[in-house]
Amino acid sequence: MSTATVEKETTGTPDGGSAASHKISVTFRLRRFNPEVSAEVTWQDFRIDIDPKERVLDALHQIKWEEDGTLTFRRSCAHGICGSDAMRINGRNRLACKTLIKDLNPAKPITVEPIKGLTVLKDLVVDMEPFFQAYRDVMPFLITSGNEPTRERRQSSEDRERFDDTTKCILCAACTSSCPVFWNDGQYFGPAAIVNAHRFIFDSRDEGGEQRLEILNEKEGVWRCRTTFNCSEACPRGIEVTKAIQEVKRAIITRRF
Amino acid sequence: MQTHKYDTVIVGAGGAGMRAAIEATKRSRTAVLTKLYPTRSHTGAAQGGMAAALANVEEDNWEWHTFDTVKGGDYLVDQDAAEILAKEAIDSVLDLEKMGLPFNRTPEGTIDQRRFGGHTRNHGEAAVRRSCYAADRTGHMILQTLYQNCVKEGVEFYNEFYVLDLLLNEVDGVKKAAGVVALELATGELHVFRAKAIVFASGGTGKFYKVSSNAHTLTGDGQAAAFRRGLPLEDMEFFQFHPTGIWKMGILLTEGARGEGGILRNKDGERFMERYAPTIKDLAPRDMVSRSIYTEIREGRGCGPDADHVYLDLTHLPPEQLDAKLPDITEFARTYLGIEPYTDPIPIQPTAHYAMGGIPTNVKGEVLINNTDIVPGLYAAGEVACVSVHGANRLGTNSLLDINVFGRRAGIAAAEYAATADFVELPEAPEKFVADEVTRMRDASGGESVAAIRRELQETMDRNAMVFRTEQTLKQAREDIVELRARYKNVSVQDKGRRFNTDLLEALELGNLLELAEVLVVSALARKESRGGHYREDFPDRDDVNFMRHTMAYREVDPEGNESIRLDYKPVVQTRYQPMERKY
Numbered sequence: 001m002s003t004a005t006v007e008k009e010t011t012g013t014p015d016g017g018s019a020a021s022h023k024i025s026v027t028f029r030l031r032r033f034n035p036e037v038s039a040e041v042t043w044q045d046f047r048i049d050i051d052p053k054e055r056v057l058d059a060l061h062q063i064k065w066e067e068d069g070t071l072t073f074r075r076s077c078a079h080g081i082c083g084s085d086a087m088r089i090n091g092r093n094r095l096a097c098k099t100l101i102k103d104l105n106p107a108k109p110i111t112v113e114p115i116k117g118l119t120v121l122k123d124l125v126v127d128m129e130p131f132f133q134a135y136r137d138v139m140p141f142l143i144t145s146g147n148e149p150t151r152e153r154r155q156s157s158e159d160r161e162r163f164d165d166t167t168k169c170i171l172c173a174a175c176t177s178s179c180p181v182f183w184n185d186g187q188y189f190g191p192a193a194i195v196n197a198h199r200f201i202f203d204s205r206d207e208g209g210e211q212r213l214e215i216l217n218e219k220e221g222v223w224r225c226r227t228t229f230n231c232s233e234a235c236p237r238g239i240e241v242t243k244a245i246q247e248v249k250r251a252i253i254t255r256r257f
Numbered sequence: 258m259q260t261h262k263y264d265t266v267i268v269g270a271g272g273a274g275m276r277a278a279i280e281a282t283k284r285s286r287t288a289v290l291t292k293l294y295p296t297r298s299h300t301g302a303a304q305g306g307m308a309a310a311l312a313n314v315e316e317d318n319w320e321w322h323t324f325d326t327v328k329g330g331d332y333l334v335d336q337d338a339a340e341i342l343a344k345e346a347i348d349s350v351l352d353l354e355k356m357g358l359p360f361n362r363t364p365e366g367t368i369d370q371r372r373f374g375g376h377t378r379n380h381g382e383a384a385v386r387r388s389c390y391a392a393d394r395t396g397h398m399i400l401q402t403l404y405q406n407c408v409k410e411g412v413e414f415y416n417e418f419y420v421l422d423l424l425l426n427e428v429d430g431v432k433k434a435a436g437v438v439a440l441e442l443a444t445g446e447l448h449v450f451r452a453k454a455i456v457f458a459s460g461g462t463g464k465f466y467k468v469s470s471n472a473h474t475l476t477g478d479g480q481a482a483a484f485r486r487g488l489p490l491e492d493m494e495f496f497q498f499h500p501t502g503i504w505k506m507g508i509l510l511t512e513g514a515r516g517e518g519g520i521l522r523n524k525d526g527e528r529f530m531e532r533y534a535p536t537i538k539d540l541a542p543r544d545m546v547s548r549s550i551y552t553e554i555r556e557g558r559g560c561g562p563d564a565d566h567v568y569l570d571l572t573h574l575p576p577e578q579l580d581a582k583l584p585d586i587t588e589f590a591r592t593y594l595g596i597e598p599y600t601d602p603i604p605i606q607p608t609a610h611y612a613m614g615g616i617p618t619n620v621k622g623e624v625l626i627n628n629t630d631i632v633p634g635l636y637a638a639g640e641v642a643c644v645s646v647h648g649a650n651r652l653g654t655n656s657l658l659d660i661n662v663f664g665r666r667a668g669i670a671a672a673e674y675a676a677t678a679d680f681v682e683l684p685e686a687p688e689k690f691v692a693d694e695v696t697r698m699r700d701a702s703g704g705e706s707v708a709a710i711r712r713e714l715q716e717t718m719d720r721n722a723m724v725f726r727t728e729q730t731l732k733q734a735r736e737d738i739v740e741l742r743a744r745y746k747n748v749s750v751q752d753k754g755r756r757f758n759t760d761l762l763e764a765l766e767l768g769n770l771l772e773l774a775e776v777l778v779v780s781a782l783a784r785k786e787s788r789g790g791h792y793r794e795d796f797p798d799r800d801d802v803n804f805m806r807h808t809m810a811y812r813e814v815d816p817e818g819n820e821s822i823r824l825d826y827k828p829v830v831q832t833r834y835q836p837m838e839r840k841y
Contacts (some may be wrong), residue, residue: 034754034756035756036754036755036756037754064759064760065706065707065708066708068751069707069750069751069752069760070751070752070754070760072752072757072758072759073759074297075473076293076297076299076472076473076474077297077299077301077302077472077473078472078473078508079302079506079508079589079593080589080592081301081302081394081397081585082293082296082297082298082299082301082302082472083296083297084293084294084297098592100592100593121443121756121757122756122757123757125757128294132294135408136408139409140405140408141356141357141405141406141408141409142355142356142357142405148355149355151351151367152350152351152354152355152360152367152368153354153355154365154366154367155362155366156362156366157361157362157364157366160359160361160362163359164359164392167359167391167398167401168394168397169401170296170301170397171296200357203357203359205357206357
């Protein structure tokens with residue numbers, strides 16, 4: 001087991017002001033898989049010197065750029081808005097770009113592995129197709145009938161607020177791939193698809209609620225949810241995912257939304 | 258290698274690409290090729306809003322919007338294009354609302370609007386509420402809404418297909434679009450897509466700077482592909498530095514923060530923008546605010562132990578307003594800086610943000626091969642393109658507008674062209690250029706590292722080609738880039754595999770960045786004036802006599818295979834506005 005050692009970088013400002021960079025030595029324990037090389041999964045340790053104020057994504061980049069170019073992961077915006085880099089970090093689903101090393105325990109090895117329940121293609125990259133298929137299956141678009149108005153549809157601020165939380169979803173799959181039901185049953189729509197159904201069911205402009213509720217009332221729909229709250233804890237956008245699922249369940253029963 | 262045939266192929270699935278795809282799919286057999294899953298595109302990072310003179314909350318009209326766009330762009334804007342942008346803005350916003358976009362609402366239930374930099378009432382009298390917004394995640398909402406509508410329309414996506422080459426072929430002496438070559442990231446396989454019409458909507462190139470609001474993946478792939486095939490790039494010296502990036506990290510903090518009342522302060526707590534733009538102060542256009550910030554820092558009024566940043570102060574705004582209107586950016590401050598914006602000011606510095614220049618197009622989105630002629634079948638829209646509606650400096654909220662107005666136009670024009678055009682023969686061995694590049698890099702053992710070359714490129718660009726430029730700094734940048742390009746020839750990757758080879762991907766992206774950085778610097782060296790985002794300390798004034806014209810940069814290769822950049826110029830389209838001194 002490695003121990004983190006604090007060392008001040010010589011280039012840092014002497015007064016220890018916020019400009020100073022204090023690097024510490026941290027071990028990253030990464031789950032590696034490359035079927036072109038071997039069918040076996042391995043764990044590999046990388047010990048690097050890094051400022052604990054940096055993101056886990058920065059550490060992965062440092063490893064890829066300076067130690068092992070074959071390390072493979074998805075990323076794009078690097079500040080928690082594009083949803084590319086959901087990973088299982090120390091056993092919990094998070095975005096690598098929104099997780100600072102100091103907020104983990106850098107004294108112990110930090111484990112990074114792909115999100116669960118989706119087929120691993122290489123290292124931290126999983127097959128996202130089943131996830132997006134579930135999303136597409138709930139008809140995630142505004143459904144209306146009749147003539148379109150010439151100006152905008154009116155909506156009160158209260159009606160707009162009703163579904164505000166679920167509009168924040170970035171489709172990173174952190175919630176769905178944290179769900180034990182989804183791990184065991186790949187047919188289950190999963191929390192993210194239900195969140196995106198919620199976003200339309202509770203939109204006062206939408207007229208497709210009944211259709212979506214029927215879809216989610218099916219065997220692989222909302223009733224599979226066991227309210228373990230993993231999804232709410234995993235959501236990097238702070239969406240109250242379990243609450244949204246409960247609201248959809250209630251709407252199926254009461255047909256009021 | 259696989260070959261596919263579509264009427265219309267769209268390259269890129271951000272705002273412009275998906276807006277084009279919604280139109281093109283209704284009219285022609287369309288495929289969208291995208292390096293990223295569509296919802297990963299950087300449109301999603303845009304925060305503050307989309308401009309349109311809806312006049313929902315106060316008097317406004319498209320003519321004022323046109324004027325602001327032209328003045329904001331320091332009169333390098335093509336005024337016919339700006340007029341289209343401002344006029345079609347209104348329907349563009351209403352279209353998005355009808356597609357489902359959850360805008361913030363007024364008490365009457367209409368789309369709410371807020372103030373943004375450089376958008377004014379009656380030609381500069383005071384700031385006007387023109388930005389239609391959804392909290393501080395308007396880009397996210399636009400990207401999601403467009404993707405939702407692509408799902409609804411059944412748009413066919415090829416996700417994680419990286420387009421590396423544009424195929425053109427001559428028909429009766431005219432170069433026409435024939436197809437593109439793409440690398441399928443999952444398998445490493447090359448695909449040739451034949452198409453009657455091609456729309457490039459592949460986004461920006463901000464990763465040649467170090468402190469940047471841009472995603473890692475914004476590497477100018479479309480611009481570089483066009484440039485290598487002999488097409489010009491317009492106004493590449495004009496690059497926007499957004500005033501408020503998180504200090505050192507570059508993460509964007511929306512101008513909407515100042516639209517909501519946020520104030521920039523130096524180390525003395527002074528609201529310094531009062532000195533630089535007495536009328537609209539913190540809401541001056543971005544180029545002016547970024548220069549003002551660096552002037553404060555250079556004159557010793559910066560904050561922190563190294564006096565290398567200033568503060569964005571939101572502490573006087575009620576926490577409820579921050580929670581309702583600026584929830585994401587306040588969370589960024591908490592997550593990345595450990596700062597509570599209710600009580601503490603946020604350290605910021607300008608961050609490389611947006612390329613005003615790009616692949617030249619006319620107002621239909623048709624790509625130009627010179628000052629007047631088009632490439633039949635080839636279109637471009639969004640940040641990859643230069644219409645030019647942004648001129649020398651883009652106004653905030655005009656880019657979310659640009660992608661919707663010109664993405665739509667390009668999608669319609671491409672599909673309509675495809676309906677009557679024939680396929681153009683592919684050139685011989687169409688995949689050869691890409692196949693050779695990929696093989697060279699995968700098999701090379703030159704030992705030069707992609708990460709090292711990229712870091713050095715970013716460092717020289719930040720040091721020498723940023724907000725303030727001189728002949729000396731630009732020459733230094735050019736010298737550095739030439740050397741880095743020579744080293745790049747010996748670059749090798751560690752990952753020799755085919756499956757998800759992101760090592761190779763980054764190497765290919767770096768080639769594009771190097772090529773485009775040189776175009777930026779060469780164009781900037783020749784522009785011996787200061788205009789908008791291009792500020793030359795050795796030529797501090799705007800020079801309308803010699804430089805009110807667009808730069809057109811061409812790649813030339815002599816018979817020995819030596820590359821060079823040739824510069825030409827194109828007149829600015831002027832309709833109703835005469836250039837005036839730009840004061841706010």
